[in-house]
Amino acid sequence: MKLVDEVEITVTAGKGGNGCVGFRREKFIPLGGPDGGDGGDGGSVWIQADENLNTLVDFRHQTMFRAQRGEGGMGRQMYGKGGDDLVIVVPVGTVVHNVTTDEVIGDLTAHEQRLLVARGGKGGLGNMHFKSSTNRSPRQSTPGEEGEERTLRLELKLLADVGLLGFPNAGKSTLIRAVSAATPKVADYPFTTLYPNLGVVSVEPARSFVIADIPGLIEGAADGAGLGALFLRHIQRTRLLLHLVEIQPLDGTDPVEQVRAIERELEKFDTGLLDKPRWLLINKADTLLPDEAEAEAARIVATLGWNGPWFLVSGLAHDGTREVMLKVQAALDELDRSEREAADAL
Numbered sequence: 001m002k003l004v005d006e007v008e009i010t011v012t013a014g015k016g017g018n019g020c021v022g023f024r025r026e027k028f029i030p031l032g033g034p035d036g037g038d039g040g041d042g043g044s045v046w047i048q049a050d051e052n053l054n055t056l057v058d059f060r061h062q063t064m065f066r067a068q069r070g071e072g073g074m075g076r077q078m079y080g081k082g083g084d085d086l087v088i089v090v091p092v093g094t095v096v097h098n099v100t101t102d103e104v105i106g107d108l109t110a111h112e113q114r115l116l117v118a119r120g121g122k123g124g125l126g127n128m129h130f131k132s133s134t135n136r137s138p139r140q141s142t143p144g145e146e147g148e149e150r151t152l153r154l155e156l157k158l159l160a161d162v163g164l165l166g167f168p169n170a171g172k173s174t175l176i177r178a179v180s181a182a183t184p185k186v187a188d189y190p191f192t193t194l195y196p197n198l199g200v201v202s203v204e205p206a207r208s209f210v211i212a213d214i215p216g217l218i219e220g221a222a223d224g225a226g227l228g229a230l231f232l233r234h235i236q237r238t239r240l241l242l243h244l245v246e247i248q249p250l251d252g253t254d255p256v257e258q259v260r261a262i263e264r265e266l267e268k269f270d271t272g273l274l275d276k277p278r279w280l281l282i283n284k285a286d287t288l289l290p291d292e293a294e295a296e297a298a299r300i301v302a303t304l305g306w307n308g309p310w311f312l313v314s315g316l317a318h319d320g321t322r323e324v325m326l327k328v329q330a331a332l333d334e335l336d337r338s339e340r341e342a343a344d345a346l
């Protein structure tokens with residue numbers, strides 16, 4: 001599976017049907033009046049968000065989308081049938097740009113949110129509209145309008161449900177490798193020097209989530225220096241953060257200080273990030289004896305005053321990692337449920 005975060009597509013709305021020129025033809029009425037009906041409107045093109053999708057990969061195969069045209073009007077004042085609208089589904093989180101004007105048309109942040117991207121052409125008028133006191137048998141009608149055509153760039157900003165936080169060397173890449181069923185690459189990623197390291201975690205068949213390592217999170221990143229800020233922006237849309245810390249950092253610093261340093265970054269950038277569910281993963285448990293590791297983990301948790309979930313794990317030894325991922329999946333399911341309930345309550 002390859003995650004693609006940017007694609008270009010062309011959408012064309014349906015042309016309106018032409019208006020009709022027609023005259024009443026009935027027995028005993030030799031010169032009937034104009035009765036040509038209007039053409040139907042062309043179908044419009046919509047883009048709609050769907051929470052069950054998490055990639056734009058299908059757009060690599062199909063890039064042209066066209067809505068149905070309206071049918072022409074007919075005699076006996078019959079209107080042409082309108083063309084059907086076309087609805088293109090994309091993952092929640094997709095931003096739609098107009099390539100020609102370089103404008104953002106919209107940002108699809110909620111399930112089933114819709115955006116009109118190309119309006120169908122209006123149907124033409126039949127000759128019944130052109131009757132006047134001076135012209136009782138008009139041969140005039142108007143053609144249907146063309147449907148709008150646009151070239152769009154779809155951009156999926158956020159690929160991950162779960163973001164990993166931690167200092168360099170905390171063991172983020174190792175953890176992703178340990179728990180991932182697949183390691184997709186991001187094609188055409190705009191940040192060329194640093195790539196978010198992604199993993200698809202599938203703890204059960206047909207259920208999965210995407211986990212992303214956010215490289216470059218270093219002190220100062222929140223001030224806008226370097227690439228850190230760009231990636232911080234990406235994790236704003238993750239739903240759960242896993243905060244990794246080495247149980248005994250190689251450089252001799254206190255893990256408690258490392259956790260706090262990253263919290264300060266989160267706070268500086270956007271206080272909302274600190275409100276996201278964040279679980280502490282005390283990593284590299286295998287570098288200490290089991291008793292020592294447990295005592296040190298207890299000390300870290302107590303000193304931090306940590307009151308959220310925390311786990312003692314070893315990414316390298318795959319110790320405790322599957323258990324954490326099962327809990328993450330359950331927590332994401334629970335978030336889905338409460339979001340649905342909140343939406344239903346509206």
Ligand SMILES: Nc1nc2c(ncn2[C@@H]2O[C@H](COP(=O)(O)OP(=O)(O)OP(=O)(O)O)[C@@H](O)[C@H]2O)c(=O)[nH]1
Binds near residue numbers: 167168174283286313
């Ligand atoms: N003993 C032990 N070593 C680990 C564990 N996890 C990672 N390491 C080692 O720690 C080093 C850093 O691990 P990475 O997974 O590359 O860490 P990272 O957080 O992705 O680091 P950056 O890519 O620099 O951000 C590597 O040498 C790993 O082999 C672990 O659970 N136990």
